[in-house]
Amino acid sequence: MRSLPPAARQARRMQVVALRAAGSSYRDIAAQTGLSRTGVFDICKRVDAIGAPALDDAPKGRQTxxxxxxxxxxxxxxxxxxxxQTPDRLALPYPLWTKAAVIQLIGTRFGIRMSDRTVALxxxxxxxxxxxPMAKASLRSGVKSRQWLQATYPGIAARARIEDAExxxxxxxxLGLSGSxxxxxxTVNNRGQMHWASYAGALDAHKLIALLRRRIQVSTRKIILILNPxxxxxxDRVVAWLVEHEDAIEVVHLPAMVQV
Incomplete structure (x- = not known):
């Protein structure tokens, strides 16, 4: 890949994503594109994490x-x-905040190229x-928590694998910020990749739908979203919106009093 010009590298990444979306395995994609299985997996992982910007070469920043x-x-x-703010209101190509979005914000504002690990800190x-979530939920002593993890969650995980869902x-x-x-x-997946946004006031149906709409914009796979009821x-508005977008997102409600 490194020997290819930028446009060709982008085209190769787009080919990988298209083949994966069509149901091809990492091994088959590697054979068709001439990439390693690790390279194919890394491309798919980056696209899942940050969306379309992952198709471009990583920006070459500078340290101050x-x-x-x-x-x-x-x-x-x-x-x-x-x-x-949300990243897109700061001219960043992300609907929600991620570590990658923060890295780009820091590079744009201050010219500092910062590692993923440092930003996480x-x-x-x-x-x-x-x-x-799984580790925290498994430590809860409630009977409902244990029953849900043992009886219900394995079925959700199996269905996610079959549907190639996340x-x-x-x-x-x-969070407190400057007195407010x-x-x-x-949202966080089982690999610890997080997308987030902040808001003032109580969460209502309008805000929740806006947040869910932004979340599906950055995923190439269906999302199974687990939350407290x-x-x-x-x-009603949230349920209706979910029905309209059932191919992109599905909500699973935890039993009452189960905390993650």
Whole structure:
């Protein structure tokens, strides 16, 4: 791939995604494209994580005298932006925040090329650590939690494999920023890849639909979304929207009192 010009590399990645969407295995795609199975898997994984931008070459950023780290003022700017805006409103090609979106934001604003691991450390410091839903749920002592994990979840996981769907778990929390309280809606898959956005006020049907619409924009596969059965999740408008988009997203409600 590295010996190819940028346009040819992009075309090869598009070919990989198209073949995968048609149901080809990683091995078959590798044989048809001349790539390694690892290379094919990495392309599909990046597209799942960040969407269409993964088809382009990664931007070549530069590090400043900070050695790839942010100073206090820069941290404040980044936090204010990721908690106050969605990436597309900052001219970034992402509907929701991801580590890749934050990396691009930092590179665009400050000319600092930052690693995935370093950004993850900053996000964790700011309260955005991806939860480990299966591990956390398995530690709950409630009978309903154990029963659901043992009796229901294996069937969901098996169906996801058959449908080539991606299981995501919803995590909703609150963060304080400059004296104000914001809510954060995030989805995380079983590999710890997280998409999130923040909002002010209570979550209503309109906000939830907007968030779900943004989530399906960045996925090339159907999403099986697991969440707690709150009233807003069962609102008529939300149910109707899910029916209209059943090929792209399906919601599975946890039993009452099961926490992830």
């Amino acid at each position: 005298g900070h050695g790839g780290m942010l100073d206090a003022a820069q941290c404040g700017v980044v936090r204010a932006l990721i908690f106050g 900053y996000l964790a410091r700011w309260g955005l650590r991806p939860p480990k 299981i995501n778990w919803v995590d909703e929390g609150e 309280l914001l809510s954060v809606f995030s 709150l009233c807003v999740h069962r609102a």
